[in-house]
Amino acid sequence: PIRACLARTVEESDFTSAKKRLTALLIETTCDVSNAQPPDSLPDRSLSPVPNDQQRDALGLRPNTTGSRCSDKGFLNMTSTEYLELLDWTARQTRSDQVGGALMDASRLLERAGLKPQSWIAMVSDFGSLFHHVAGQPHEIARTRSLRRQIRFRVRSCVQAAFAA
Secondary structure (H helix, E strand, O other): OOOOOOOOOHHHOOOOHHHHHHHHHHHHHHOOHHHOOOHHHOOOOOOOOOEOOOOOOOOOOOEOOOOOOOEOOOOEOOOHHHHHHHHHHHHHHOOOOOOOOOOOOOHHHHHHOOOOHHHHHHHHHOHHHHOOOOOOOHHHHHHOEOOOOOOEOOOOHHHHHHHOO
């Protein structure tokens, strides 16, 4: 919605996962411990959690036990707040007419993923053409095999260039 000029902020982007995450984050931070809502009643209960400490968390599946979502495994090495900041920054980078394109410095967040801001924008803009079947760091893609034919996935040179330090 920000990139399409339908909303100016994440807070105004109704019917998006970002809005659900932001609303849940606001509920969690404004409620005291005695009145805390159970996780199954939060607006983002159907979304996978954001934080994933790749150094500490074990590889593999972590199915959700409540049935509200498929997995309890996070997908990025950052907090939910940092994820929302990165999402907002990314949308503003792809729209030159959006005010606030340089409100935050995304380099420290992207550094954790081994990316430069320019590479991140290129991947977000062309995700579908860069990653056909498997997305991730080049070494992870290269060692992943298809389920049916056990063939390794090919890492495109533009993906390797995006992840190059």
